[in-house]
Amino acid sequence: MVLISIAQAQFFFLALTRVLAVLSRLPVLGGQVIPTSVRISLGILLTLLLSPWQSITPETPALTLLPFAFAVLRELIIGLTAGLALDLTFGALQTAGELIGLGSGFAAGRYLNPLMGDSGSVLDQFFVMLTMLIFLVINGHHRVLTALAQMFEVLPLNASLNALPLDEILHTTSLLILNGIQIALPVFGALLLADLGLGLLARTAPQIQVFFLGLPLKVGAGLLVLAMSLAYTLPGLIALLEQIGPRMLSLLGG
Template sequence: MLISVLQAQMFFLVVTRVLATIIHVPVLGGNTIPNQVRLAFGITLAVVLVPWQSQAAASDPGMTLFPFALAIGREILVGTVAGYAAAITFGAIQMAGETMGLGSGFGSGRVLNPAMGESGSPMDALFYTFSILIFLVMNGHHMFLVGLQKTFEVMPVASTLPVLKPDVIIGMTTGLIVAGIRMALPVMGALLLTDLVLGLLARVAPQIQVFFLGMPLKIGVGLLVLSVALVAFIPLLEDLFQQIAPRMLTLLAGEG
């Protein structure tokens, strides 16, 4: 089978888009995955997702250097826009965990979260790990790959640039921020009630050291409420992960 220059260039553009998209999903191309593995995985996905058609090697000379460089930049932009839907989804989950951790007293002990490549509270790491497990159990990675394949139908390789509408991007980002706050509300509400109780206790019995009593109490309340609310979080997380692929296509299509 002969491979033309144009065909090799198109395959390289496909690999570029795939790699620019999967780096936003921690379990597929996150910071913890070596570059060699990401590159091999991207090439494998490109072979699977895009049909391979043979043609004569001399049938087309291919793109010159400058148009090819522009096409590479375009595919990086398309992959980044598509991956933004996954990035803000996992970012909303991390925001929820970070909010719960700050109010419960875990904010003073920062640990490295390798999945995100930055530090966070232990509760943040716990909630984020639980979310990743839900993502894998419900085959969210399969849904993401299906959405990645459909991006080549919505926005073919070496076609026009995506139409980015600020209202669509802002609306999507706002919705996911609200979803993250909603997930943090049970723990935040319980911690607010705990602060109110401690404040009343300080007024009734001033001799009690409320500061030293409140720290372990808030940690215990936060962990207790989180463990009870994890069951209620599962449907919310499933809905967030199921909408990653539609959000990718919405961003590329520029439709609200």
């Protein structure tokens, strides 16, 4: 008969807190569309497989209430900080779709995106779904799980938490925002040229209803340039998702 001490149960709960905090920021495994019972069951299974809580001997003294509460808060901060890399990666690609939709007129129609938990345009949803598909094709979930296991080596359970690398967090945030803008730049540039052309047309021929002419023109131009530039943006998109595991560890100083 296997007996589990209070200290082992506490360390398991700490590991579970960290795992669930990371999974809550990953739309594929722990998004809002996944039922809570499934997310908790998946978190328990991953904690049993990945965390080193079994190394705690039954003779280890249990934590009292206040140190245990601080330990839970520390693990929650660690998990959410690592999950910030997931938020920034998917958010940067969502920003690319938002920028394209804003210039092409698709931003006028918005609806709820259950994967990200907020509203977005049609192109916004397209980029999110495309990102999810590529993420699964390149086994991005395996990279996240590998990084999750390495987190217990970089920051062991109930270890002292040093100051988080704010410079690395700010650098990663700015880099991912820049990548999102670069993905949207070809379409955004084409839409800007279309606006300039429509402005010149309105000057030379005022009798033409530029507003009614420009709306379908910009929609068609946006979709055409997006289809043409997709082959050039996909390698950068894949490279962005392939580095998601190391990015999670870098935010923790690993």
